[in-house]
Amino acid sequence: MSSVQNVSQSEVTRDWVYETDRKHVFHSWSAQAHISPLPIAGAKGSYFWDYDNKKFLDFSSQLVNVNLGHQHPKMIEAIQKQAADLVYIGPGFAHAARSEAAQLIASVAPEGMNKVFFTNGGADANEHAVRMARHHTGRMKVLSAYRSYHGATGGAITLTGEPRRWAVEPTAAAATVHFWGPYAYRSAFHAENEAQECERALKHLRDTVVVEGPERIAAIIMETVVGTNGILVPPQGYLAGVRALCDEFGIMMICDEVMAGFGRCGEWFAINHWNVTPDLITFAKGANSGYVPLGGVILSDAVAKTFDETPYPGGLTYSGHLLACASAAASIKIFKEENIIDNARRIGQEVIAPRLQELAAKHPSIGEYRGLGVFWGIDLVRDRDTREPLVPFNAKGADAKPMVEFASACREAGLWPFVHFNRTHIAPPCTVTADEAEQGLDILDQALVVADRYYTGK
Helix, strand or coil: CCCCCCCCHHHCCHHHHHHHHHHHCCCCCCCHHHCCCCCEEEEEECEEEECCCCEEEECCHHHHCCCCCECCHHHHHHHHHHHHHCCCCCCCCCCHHHHHHHHHHHHHCCCCEEEEEEECCHHHHHHHHHHHHHHHHCCCEEEEECCCCCCCCCCHHHHCCCHHHHHHCCCCHHHEEEECCCCHHHCCCCCCCHHHHHHHHHHHHHHHHHHHCHHHEEEEEEECCECCCCCECCCCCHHHHHHHHHHHHCCEEEEECCCCCCCCCCCCCHHHHHCCCCCEEEECHHHCCCCCCCEEEEEEHHHHHHCCCCCCCCCCCCCCCHHHHHHHHHHHHHHHHCCHHHHHHHHHHHHHHHHHHHHHHHCCCEEEEEEECCEEEEEEEEECCCCEECCCCCCCHHHHHHHHHHHHHHHHCCEECEEECCEEEECCCCCCCHHHHHHHHHHHHHHHHHHHCCCCCC
């Protein structure tokens, strides 16, 4: 018999939350016996806190999704108002909340992208974007980059180009081919500068297309700015080159903006930095800051037209859930009313970039930093000359110790970091103030002393 008991709010304690979690919650990406989830009591703005009232500055925006910060009152009000009006109606019906959300999303998308298909999150958004591309082109193969993450569902994990894919293989991966995207600091092409990296990465992609058979390739999917795998900002000209390559061979260009979109890079969509229009854009996370699960695909008019007379073979019970749509509409209005995108751009240019320049001059363990808006990554190294990572690729156990100690130092000082492999990311809410960003960077400065201890270069 289950041991779950009814507990009143007044009886909820840290111990009850923790013990009940350990008994009944199965956590993602974890060996269940080796984790100790921190019980959280509340959150507001750029901070969250535990049951001992220890506050953490959220430099990860949780999973880089709480773009408007925690518990934004206008978001809460919109969800409450919609809940009082109508909580759910099936996706086959038209409703004001769904219509408004789609209209507002299309209004900030690149020109010629006017239809929105709603999903539950980013992984299924990528699944459906690929499905749309395959039906539009009549082709099956999809090209996806190494150093990418596109989700953990059955199809999305085959697109993913990093170790989280390994444990679920073999999958239906035969129709997915991986290629190397640009990353000048750790160039796969032995490039000496950004321009050379762009040229050689595009040639590599063209060669891959040619040998895989362009007439068999439905889409090239990429994170516009690679997220979890390093905050890799593409060199000038790369995305335009991909667009030209896709146009030449009739291949659909899918931009995964799940993490990079909705203000994170200081624009509505990161693709706006390069004035390139893809055929499909996937979104989630920042669209409504994760207040209610939501994702989606924005379709170009040409792709949408494919399904004018031919039924689209896909759907979801919760597609366009009214609470999610109401929160997405409210989110876009807040972005505009409170100049959130301008704030994200300004914080990146005036606070984060100059402070990282100072930190790089001070801490030898910083090999490179890069980013846009409130989306930055720091490559931590043992040697700047050789660029040896602070920890090995996909490090575990004792090999991961330097990064574990670095992250612990951040948390002990009240900063919640986002770390992956040998990198730490700076991704506070888009609403972060200059003072909060400075506070977080001050803590980062202190924690980098830990990384410096492992430095072996000159």
